[in-house]
Each structure stands twice: as structure tokens, then as C-alpha cells.
Amino acid sequence: MRKKWSMLGLILVLILSLALSACSNKSAGGKDGDEKAGEKSNAKDTLIYGRGGDSTSLDPITTTEGEAFKVTENIYESLLTYGDEDTTVQPGLAEKWEASDDGLTYTFHLREGVKFHDGTDFNAEAVVKNFDRWMNGDAEKFPYYTMFGGFKKDEGHVIKEIKATDEKTVVFTLKRPQAPFLKNIAMSPFGIASPAAIEKYGDDLRANPVGTGPFKFVEWKANDRIVLEKNEDFWMEGYPKLKQVIFKTIPENSARLNALQTGEIDLMDGLNPSDLSKVEGDKNLQLFKRPSMNVGYVGLTVTRKPLDNKLVRQALNHAVDKKAIIDSFYGGFAEPAKNPMPPSLEGYDDSVEEYPYDVEKAKALLKEAGFPNGFEMELWAMPVARPYMPEGMKVAEVLQASFEKIGVKAKIVTYEWATYLEKASKGEADSFLLGWTGDNGDPDNFIYTLLDKDSIGGNNYTYFSNPEMHDILIEAQTVTDQAKRNELYKKAQAIVHDEAPWIPLVHSTPMMAGMSDIANFIPHPTGTDLFTKVEFK
Amino acid sequence: MLSYTIRRIGMLVPVLLGMTIVVFAIIRAIPGDPAQVILGQRATPEAIQQLTAKLGLDQPIYVQYGSYLMDLITGNLGESIRTGEQISKEMIPYLAATAELTIFAMAIAIIVGVNAGIISAWFQRSWFDYGAMIIALIGISMPIFWLGLMGQWFFSIQLDWLPTTGREEIRNPVDAVTNLYLIDTLINGRFDQFGEVFKHLILPGTALATIPMAIIARITRSSMIEVLNADYIRTARAKGLRMSWVVYRHALKNAVIPILTVIGLQTGLLLGGAILTETIFGWPGLGRYIVEAISYRDYPVIQSGILMIALLFVLVNLVVDLLYAAIDPRIKY
Numbered sequence: 035m036r037k038k039w040s041m042l043g044l045i046l047v048l049i050l051s052l053a054l055s056a057c058s059n060k061s062a063g064g065k066d067g068d069e070k071a072g073e074k075s076n077a078k079d080t081l082i083y084g085r086g087g088d089s090t091s092l093d094p095i096t097t098t099e100g101e102a103f104k105v106t107e108n109i110y111e112s113l114l115t116y117g118d119e120d121t122t123v124q125p126g127l128a129e130k131w132e133a134s135d136d137g138l139t140y141t142f143h144l145r146e147g148v149k150f151h152d153g154t155d156f157n158a159e160a161v162v163k164n165f166d167r168w169m170n171g172d173a174e175k176f177p178y179y180t181m182f183g184g185f186k187k188d189e190g191h192v193i194k195e196i197k198a199t200d201e202k203t204v205v206f207t208l209k210r211p212q213a214p215f216l217k218n219i220a221m222s223p224f225g226i227a228s229p230a231a232i233e234k235y236g237d238d239l240r241a242n243p244v245g246t247g248p249f250k251f252v253e254w255k256a257n258d259r260i261v262l263e264k265n266e267d268f269w270m271e272g273y274p275k276l277k278q279v280i281f282k283t284i285p286e287n288s289a290r291l292n293a294l295q296t297g298e299i300d301l302m303d304g305l306n307p308s309d310l311s312k313v314e315g316d317k318n319l320q321l322f323k324r325p326s327m328n329v330g331y332v333g334l335t336v337t338r339k340p341l342d343n344k345l346v347r348q349a350l351n352h353a354v355d356k357k358a359i360i361d362s363f364y365g366g367f368a369e370p371a372k373n374p375m376p377p378s379l380e381g382y383d384d385s386v387e388e389y390p391y392d393v394e395k396a397k398a399l400l401k402e403a404g405f406p407n408g409f410e411m412e413l414w415a416m417p418v419a420r421p422y423m424p425e426g427m428k429v430a431e432v433l434q435a436s437f438e439k440i441g442v443k444a445k446i447v448t449y450e451w452a453t454y455l456e457k458a459s460k461g462e463a464d465s466f467l468l469g470w471t472g473d474n475g476d477p478d479n480f481i482y483t484l485l486d487k488d489s490i491g492g493n494n495y496t497y498f499s500n501p502e503m504h505d506i507l508i509e510a511q512t513v514t515d516q517a518k519r520n521e522l523y524k525k526a527q528a529i530v531h532d533e534a535p536w537i538p539l540v541h542s543t544p545m546m547a548g549m550s551d552i553a554n555f556i557p558h559p560t561g562t563d564l565f566t567k568v569e570f571k
Numbered sequence: 572m573l574s575y576t577i578r579r580i581g582m583l584v585p586v587l588l589g590m591t592i593v594v595f596a597i598i599r600a601i602p603g604d605p606a607q608v609i610l611g612q613r614a615t616p617e618a619i620q621q622l623t624a625k626l627g628l629d630q631p632i633y634v635q636y637g638s639y640l641m642d643l644i645t646g647n648l649g650e651s652i653r654t655g656e657q658i659s660k661e662m663i664p665y666l667a668a669t670a671e672l673t674i675f676a677m678a679i680a681i682i683v684g685v686n687a688g689i690i691s692a693w694f695q696r697s698w699f700d701y702g703a704m705i706i707a708l709i710g711i712s713m714p715i716f717w718l719g720l721m722g723q724w725f726f727s728i729q730l731d732w733l734p735t736t737g738r739e740e741i742r743n744p745v746d747a748v749t750n751l752y753l754i755d756t757l758i759n760g761r762f763d764q765f766g767e768v769f770k771h772l773i774l775p776g777t778a779l780a781t782i783p784m785a786i787i788a789r790i791t792r793s794s795m796i797e798v799l800n801a802d803y804i805r806t807a808r809a810k811g812l813r814m815s816w817v818v819y820r821h822a823l824k825n826a827v828i829p830i831l832t833v834i835g836l837q838t839g840l841l842l843g844g845a846i847l848t849e850t851i852f853g854w855p856g857l858g859r860y861i862v863e864a865i866s867y868r869d870y871p872v873i874q875s876g877i878l879m880i881a882l883l884f885v886l887v888n889l890v891v892d893l894l895y896a897a898i899d900p901r902i903k904y
Contacts, residue, residue, distance in 0.1 A: 174621055174622050256855070282737070
């Protein structure tokens with residue numbers, strides 16, 4: 035027994051001395067801190083980007099998740115890319131391209147002297163190999179490839195053939211014109227991977243990405259960090275500026291801001307609107323505003339009574355004071371929405387007249403619809419924060435109060451996020467909060483995806499179905515003349531406005547914060563940022 | 572002692588089996604279709620159907636349970652639906668991160684809690700006693716979430732003493748060997764990093780230690796008071812023995828059983844309850860691994876994660892029971 039206790043004592047002493055060494059460490063904190071700062075100032079070529087979630091995959095075609103693209107955008111390049119600040123189509127791995135007049139043939143002329151990170155050459159054959167891989171997969175493996183109308187075996191697949199006519203030329207032949215084709219090609223998921231790496235890793239490419247982009251993959255510690263380093267052979271002269279980019283996962287928004295304030299990270303996304311003043315009040319920090327390409331809305335499921343009545347839906351539209359919501363929950367950084375797509379998109383119809391906030395009008399409409407005393411319904415509140423809806427529950431409470439004024443009793447309901455989406459997609463909600471961030475800056479990606487009858491069961495949770503609008507949207511998908519397309523989308527917006535399947539609420543401006551010495555960082559509307567030109571002053 | 576140990580370990584089998592059934596059943600009771608969740612907001616109905624079939628989720632429940640159990644017996648925890656990785660491999664770093672944090676927190680809780688309890692008991696009704704018990708009361712009632720963020724604000728932002736998040740200095744990463752970074756830095760001979768890792772442990776460790784520390788202090792105090800009133804202690808005191816001798820040689824040994832019970836229970840609770848701490852401090856541990864898995868309906872990961880925590884809980888209790896028996900021979904039954 036005696037022996038046991040002396041053993042225990044020994045362990046205790048060991049632990050105590052460990053704790054004491056911590057104390058001495060702590061007291062030397064000041065000095066340590068200086069050293070750390072010193073180290074930082076000569077090592078200002080590493081950018082640490084703090085974000086809320088980890089990537090699910092580093093093979094961008096295998097996922098639909100934004101957190102994945104934030105990283106892969108910097109490892110891979112697509113044939114085309116977007117503008118620095120918008121979604122106009124710009125040269126990527128293809129320097130030039132031509133489309134035939136009938137919109138059925140696209141010829142891409144590839145950039146010379148580009149190498150993959152594994153040292154192999156980028157050429158036309160590599161492009162063909164990548165597309166072959168995708169089109170022979172399925173929606174489970176490569177979900178975003180459905181942008182091209184399905185897969186090789188599918189009827190609706192748009193791409194008939196892809197051919198490498200010589201080392202640096204690729205020709206795409208389509209079965210039918212697809213208006214957003216070039217915008218789709220430029221999306222992050224369609225980054226071209228090294229064929230040698232595809233061969234070598236197979237499905238494990240998701241953890242071993244090899245592209246041609248400005249940064250090479252180094253390390254991925256799940257739920258912690260992803261490290262990229264400069265691609266010394268990058269084709270763009272003098273770029274990238276940074277030596278390293280580290281993506282660090284810190285789930286809690288406030289904790290992430292704390293980490294930014296102490297300099298543990300250099301840049302963060304997902305800034306709470308309520309924390310804006312903290313950033314503005316700190317001279318070491320700067321605010322970044324991401325151009326708005328989203329919409330937050332209240333969906334009104336048109337198959338459920340009494341929301342199947344257009345007048346009721348219009349009445350609810352009149353009952354909401356959007357400005358008050360924006361001031362309270364978005365720190366003012368949002369604009370009221372009147373259309374299902376944001377104004378930054380081509381084809382946006384500014385002539386649509388917003389339903390003004392007018393309680394009397396709303397009551398009159400309800401009376402006309404046969405509900406002079408209002409009715410009861412459920413209002414679903416999002417359980418998670420999204421850029422377009424930072425505080426779903428509170429917004430729902432405000433809406434509830436607004437509806438109360440016209441006699442509509444809304445019962446607030448919420449579910450865990452996955453369940454919420456699933457139930458809503460089955461049309462089980464009377465009314466629900468939701469939103470959407472655009473993928474490629476095309477109106478099709480908003481109106482068709484969210485409100486067409488084809489998308490019922492998919493992302494059309496209101497079950498809104500309008501044959502006239504459907505024809506318009508399908509036509510807009512095939513016409514390649516942009517002016518004509520814009521006209522068509524304006525017609526569609528007029529229909530949505532009149533039928534009112536939604537109460538469009540806001541187009542928010544997502545906020546980021548970073549160290550004040552970060553230069554040349556321009557947040558992209560897609561939410562996926564490229565760090566090629568970023569540097570520290 | 573040996574036969575007791577064997578019997579005690581044998582009792583684990585039905586417990587573990589019961590655990591697998593409960594975990595399996597509870598997870599199936601969560602509403603929501605995993606295929607829908609995995610494929611996300613942009614999924615097509617066909618894709619959902621295909622994935623459901625591939626995951627075997629269209630099979631009857633008992634078939635699913637049977638194959639799950641067979642896999643477990645062969646040491647195969649399955650693959651994560653979300654990442655496609657082997658869970659047994661994927662889980663190791665998370666497990667190590669949680670273990671390091673928990674052990675550290677429990678070390679703080681035990682050292683401070685037991686000693687505070689002893690001193691309070693010895694100097695019963697002194698200012699120290701009242702002060703310590705008030706602090707303990709506050710410690711128990713304080714939400715970890717608030718405590719953590721305040722700790723960051725004060726010690727990191729205001730004083731710049733400690734880092735706010737993570738396990739290591741990101742610009743100077745540790746080479747993982749065992750994934751227990753305190754040990755890894757020593758193995759690698761990187762004493763500078765050892766200091767950094769230690770500093771990263773202090774805030775989350777303390778936040779996590781608060782509640783068990785308070786509970787341990789209170790239990791130690793009351794247990795000690797009881798023992799200190801016993802005749803043999805009075806005799807020892809009367810003989811003029813030093814206080815430390817009386818307390819640590821004679822009293823603690825007899826007061827230790829309830830303290831040990833509480834330590835065991837609290838360790839188990841910490842293992843599962845570190846989720847909030849891990850979220851606030853960006854600590855890549857088991858709690859977050861499971862929470863992430865839940866939001867993706869990653870059934871195999873949730874099952875394995877919860878099972879792992881349950882297993883650790885059971886093991887901690889086993890150790891406590893064996894310690895009882897070692898300390899107090901009357902407890903062998």
C-alpha cells in the first residue's frame with residue numbers, strides 16, 4: 035500500500051511541475067508575444083483565412099459545398115473564369131474561344147506552357163479526359179455536372195462530343211444550345227485536374243488535389259486546417275504574391291473574430307452584423323463587403339390552403355416592412371428585394387414595382403379573398419445562420435408580429451436544418467424562410483432553379499407551377515442572344531411578381547473582416563475567393 | 572483481485588452490446604433522410620434513391636443492425652458517408668485531441684479541486700472555506716460558452732497572453748506522431764513548440780475544468796470533514812502530527828472513495844460534453860467530429876463516435892471500480 039501511495043505522490047509532483055512550468059511560461063508571455071509579433075512581420079507572406087466550416091472534398095466536382103470551392107478555386111483552374119468582381123466570363127485555361135452562330139459548337143484555344151502541380155503538361159487531351167470522367171459518372175459522384183443537363187447516358191445531356199483537334203485546341207459540340215454554357219464552364223467545380231493524378235488517386239483525388247492553379251496543395255488536417263503553398267511555375271508572371279495560404283476552421287463566429295483581433299488569423303468570413311462596430315472600431319482591421327448575389331425570402335407554398343389564393347399571397351406581401359427587418363438584423367447591409375434574383379444579374383427587372391408596406395391594403399386584399407378575419411398558418415424559421423438570413427428565428431418573430439396586424443396568426447415552427455430542408459422540399463410548410471446564393475451569376479440559376487415547375491421536388495419548395503413562365507424559362511435556356519434572354523427573364527419576373535409565390539425579403543451584402551495590411555483582396559460575389567493577387571502591404 | 576478484475580471486465584460485454592443497440596436505435600429515430608442531406612439542397616430524386624440503395628438504408632432495420640454488429644466485431648467501423656474515409660483511421664486525430672484536452676482539464680480539476688476541498692475541510696468555516704465554496708458554486712453555475720468567450724476576450728485580446736483558438740501555432744505546426752501534441756513536441760525535441768501547445772491548452776482546459784473542479788472540491792470537502800471528525804484523526808492530531816501528514820497520510824485515504832467516484836463520472840461527462848468548448852476554441856476534437864457528422868446525417872460516424880464516447884465512459888468507470896478495490900479491500904464483490 036505504501037508503495038502505491040508514493041507512486042501516486044510522484045505522479046502528483048510530476049503534474050504539478052508541469053503546471054508550474056506553464057506558469058513560468060505564462061509569465062514570460064509578454065516577451066513571447068513580442069517574439070511572435072516579430073516573427074509575423076518578417077513572415078508576412080502567409081495568409082491565414084479563418085472560416086466556419088471545413089471542406090468536404092478537394093475534388094471540386096464531387097461536392098456542391100461552398101466551403102470546398104473556397105480552397106479548390108486556388109488549386110484548380112477552369113477553362114474560363116469570372117471577372118475579379120463580377121461573373122462576366124474571362125479567359126482561364128483557355129486564352130480565347132469562339133462560339134458558332136447556331137450556338138452548337140464552342141472552340142477553346144488553350145494557354146501555352148501551363149503545367150500541372152505534378153509537373154505534367156496541361157493540354158487539350160487533359161481537358162477531354164476530365165470531361166470524360168465527369169460525364170461518365172452520376173449525380174451522386176459529380177452533382178454539379180447536372181448543370182450540363184445530366185450525364186452521357188441521359189437524354190437531356192447537352193454535350194454531344196468533346197474533341198482535342200490539336201495539342202492546344204478543344205472543340206465542344208452540343209446537342210442543343212445552352213445559353214449559360216460558358217458561365218457554367220467557368221464554375222469552380224469544373225476545375226481541370228491532372229490526368230496523371232486522376233489515374234493515380236482515383237476517388238482519393240478528393241484528398242490529393244493536383245491542378246494548375248496559383249497554389250499547390252500541401253496538407254489537410256480535417257476540421258482544423260488546409261495548407262496551400264505558392265505554385266512557383268504558375269503561368270501568370272509575378273503571381274501569386276503569397277507564399278502560403280492556410281484555411282483554418284473556427285466554427286463560432288465570435289471566436290473567429292477574437293482570433294482575428296489577436297492576429298492568429300488574417301482574414302475571416304461570416305462576420306455577424308452585430309459585430310460590425312468591433313471591426314470598425316479596431317484600427318488594425320478592415321471591413322470587406324462581398325457584392326450581393328443572393329436572395330432571402332419567405333416561401334408561400336401555393337398548394338396549401340389558403341395560400342393557394344393569389345390575393346392572400348399578395349396581402350401577405352403588403353404586410354411586411356422589409357426596411358425594419360434590414361435595419362434590425364442586417365446592420366443595414368442589405369437591400370430590400372422585390373424580385374427573385376439580385377439586381378447585379380443581367381436581366382434584372384427594375385421596373386417591377388415592389389408591394390409597398392401597407393396594412394390597410396393587405397386587409398382589403400384578405401377581405402376580397404374571403405378571409406376578412408384572417409386565418410392561421412405555420413411560419414417556418416431557419417435554424418441556421420446564412421449570409422442571406424443571419425438570424426432566422428428573430429426575423430420570423432418580426433414577420434409573425436407583422437402578420438398579426440392583418441389578422442393572420444402565424445405559428446413559428448422550426449426543425450433541425452437537414453430536416454427543415456427535407457420537409458420543406460416535400461411541400462409540408464405553409465410558409466417558410468429560406469434563401470439562395472447564386473452559383474454562376476445567371477438568372478436561370480435563380481428563377482428556373484427556385485420557381486420553375488421542373489424544380490418542384492428540387493429547390494422549388496413553394497410548389498409554384500406556371501406553364502406560361504415555364505415556356506419562357508425554357509426558351510431563355512436555349513436562346514444565346516443575351517438581349518433576347520434579358521427580355522424573357524423580365525417577363526418571368528413580372529409573372530412571379532404578380533403570382534407572388536414568395537415574399538422576397540432581402541439581397542444581403544455578406545461581410546468579411548481582415549487585417550488592415552491585406553492588399554488587393556476583392557471578395558467575389560460567388561463567395562469563392564481567389565488569392566492570386568493578394569499580398570500584405 | 573485478479574478474479575474480481577476478470578469478472579468486472581466480463582460484465583462489460585452485455586453493457587457494450589446494449590450500448591450498440593441503443594445507439595443504433597436512437598440514430599435511426601432521428602427524422603430526416605441521410606441521402607437527401609448528403610447530396611444537399613441541389614439533389615435530384617434519382618440521385619437520392621441511388622444513394623439510399625448504395626448505403627444499404629433501404630434494407631430492413633435488423634439486417635442493417637446485423638451487418639453493423641458483424642463489422643464492429645471485426646474492428647471495422649465502416650466508412651464515413653461524407654468523406655469516404657475509414658472511420659477507424661479518420662477518428663484517431665480527433666480522439667487524441669479530445670483525450671489531450673480532457674486529461675489536461677481533469678488534471679487541473681483534480682489538483683485544484685482536491686486541494687481546495689482538503690484545505691476547506693481542515694479550516695472549516697474559515698474565510699478560505701467560504702471563499703472556495705462560493706467560487707465553486709459560481710463555477711458550477713457558469714455557462715461554459717460565456718466563460719470561454721470571456722476568457723478569450725480577457726486573456727487573449729486584452730492581455731495578449733494566450734492564443735484564442737486551435738491546438739498549436741498555425742504558422743509553426745507540430746509534426747504529429749501520436750497526435751497528443753504535448754508528447755509529440757517532446758518526441759520531436761521541439762521545446763519551443765511544447766510551450767506553444769501548452770499555452771493553447773490553458774484556456775479551453777480551464778473552461779472545461781471549471782465544473783468538475785467545483786464539484787470535486789465540494790465532494791472532497793464534505794468527505795474530508797466526515798473523516799476528520801473520526802476518532803483516529805483526533806488521536807493523530809492530538810499526537811501533534813503535522814497537518815499535511817494527517818491529511819494526506821491518514822485522512823485522504825479514507826475519504827477518497829466518493830472523490831474517486833466523482834472524478835470518474837466527471838471524466839466521462841467531459842469526454843462527451845466537450846462539444847461547446849471545442850466549438851468556441853476551434854478544437855478539432857471528437858465532439859466536433861460527431862456534431863459535424865450529425866448535421867450531415869453521417870450515420871456510421873455518429874454511431875462510431877457515440878459508441879467511442881460510451882466505451883471510454885465505461886472504461887473510465889472500470890478503472891475507477893478497480894481502483895476502489897485496490898484502495899479498499901472490502902469493496903471486492
